[in-house]
Amino acid sequence: MKLGKREIDAITCPPDRQDLLVFDDQLPGFALRVTKAGKKVFLFQYRFGGRVQRMVLGDYGVLTPSQARGKAEEARGRVREGRDPLGERKTAQATAIAAETSARRQKVADALTVEILIERWAGMALKDRRPAYSREAVRALRVNLPDLLPLPAAGIDHEMAQRSIDAVALDRGETMARRSHAYARALYGWAMKRRLVPTNPFAEVHTEGREVSRDRALSDAELREVWQATASLGLLFGSYFRILILTLQRRSEVAGMRWSELSPDLSTWTVPAQRSKNGRAHLVHLPEPARAILSALPRLPPALGRGGAGAEAAPSELVFSTTGTTPVSGISKAKVRLDELIHKARLKAAAEAGQAATPAAFPPWRLHDLRRTGVTTLARLGIAPHVADRLLNHVEATGIQGVAAVYQRHDFLAERQAASEAWAGHVLRLAAQDSS
Structure with a gap:
């Protein structure tokens, strides 16, 4: 029987068969397969590799008998050439599916830029890290790797990563390059664990130099010079630097101090967790000299310097501010000015002493060295190391190790207050001494 339209229409499946x-x-x-339900499908049957193969050509109605016959003839021609038409079709379908899957994955990978990856990292991996670390990690990556931000994260290779870190070293120094490298390596390490990127392009990046451990502590004479020079900085920065010395807290925490964080009698200052480097609220006892400094500071209106209502506005919450709306800025410039004042004081003292030679320069120092100076001096004053560490709000107190560190929850408040008073007394005694 030739499978024509009239013949096909007349064919039915016997009721006793499927x-x-x-x-x-x-x-x-x-061939034509007719099911019990009446469905009719064109097939081509052939033998390949010792097995009978049946290849579906299409449904009757979708294909005409002539079209189906043409497909069968084409398939038979391939069989006569020693080919496997059904196997070739399966291979082509698998290739098409793989290509489609690959295209979808590539589209997703292209959409995941470095900028978006940083956002995910910040929202997931960094949410339980110290706030200060999280802020700095995100800031450093965005500021120092701008050329990478719009690019697909999975497309960054070793050469691109190395060039980016080298550029940071040239523009912002080796220390910033090393830190940016550490943040980027951590970012991609996290992304690899989640199969968001195939490799970590920063894993083998080379950076120059190494982190230098800072151990500068000011001598008593140097601390006296710093304290005395702050008197010539003006009310705002003079008070800021003196509170920094007296409390031994971090520069950013002091700069962001708010009146609401101070007790009514100014005896204590509570640094909130969101502004603390280790993410923990910290109670600071304020010795009498610190209370006197704070009492002398005026409350600023929040719109000062911005065309606002001035004195008619509610007082600003910020203790140290030039605008009333943002914490004091320009601390680094004020530090340069402080160093200049110290040098001028040395020149004046040398001239008054009749010294012809230029006095030695004040050794380079950083504001963070004040904290190390305080800890060093407190040890000399007989304050236990773990009390000094709690005074500075260090995460782990020195001298408390192992199981004791896990279970030690005592805050040593009384001891910290005594240490604060002892430190303030030491500073004021130095200030009262004759520098000559």
Whole structure:
């Protein structure tokens, strides 16, 4: 029987069978399968590799008998060439599916830029890290690796990563390059664990130099010079630097001090967790000299310097501010001015002493050295190391190790207050001494 339209329409499946296979008499292998439900499908049957293969050509109605016959003839031609038409179709379909899957994955990978990856990292991995670390990590990556931000994260290779870190070293110094490298390596290490990127391009990046451990502590004479020079800085910065010395707290925490964080009698200052480097609220006892400094500071209106209502506005919450709305800025410039004042004081003292030679320069120092100076001096004053560490709000107190560190929850408030008073007394005694 030749499978033509009239013949096909007349074929039905016997009621006692599930389907019926009818072969065309003129084209070997060309067949029609008719199911019990009445569905009719064109097939091509052939032998390949010692096995019978049946390849579906299409449904009757979708294909005409002539179209189906053409497909069967084309498949038979490939069989005669020693090919496997069904196997080739499966291979082509698998290739198409793989290509489509790859394209989808590539589209997703392209959409995941370095900028978006940083946002995910900040919202997931960094949410439980110290706030200060999280802020600095995100800031450093965005500021120091701007050329990488819009690029697909998975497309960053070793060469691109190395060039970016080298550029940071040239523009902002080796220390910033090392820190940016550490942040980027941590970012990609986290992304690799989540299969967001295939490799960590920063894993083998080389950075120059090494982190230098800072151990500068000011001598008593140097501390006296710093304290005395702050008197010539003006009320705002003079008070800021003196509170920094007396409390031994971090420069950013002091700069952001708010009146609401101070007790009514100014005896204590509570640094909130969101502004503390280790993410923990910290109670600071304020010795009498610190209370006197704070009492002398005026309350600023929040719109000062910005065209606002001035004195008619509610007082600013910020203790140290030039605008009333943002913490004091320009601390680094004020530090330069402080160093200049110290040098001028040395020149004046040398001239008054009749010294012809230029006095030695004040050794380089950083504001953070004040904290180390305080800890060193407190040890000399007989204050226990773990009390001094709690005074500075260090995460782990020195001298408390192992199981004791896990279970030690005592805050040593009384001891810290005594240490604060002892430190303030030491500073004022130095200030009262004759520098000559």
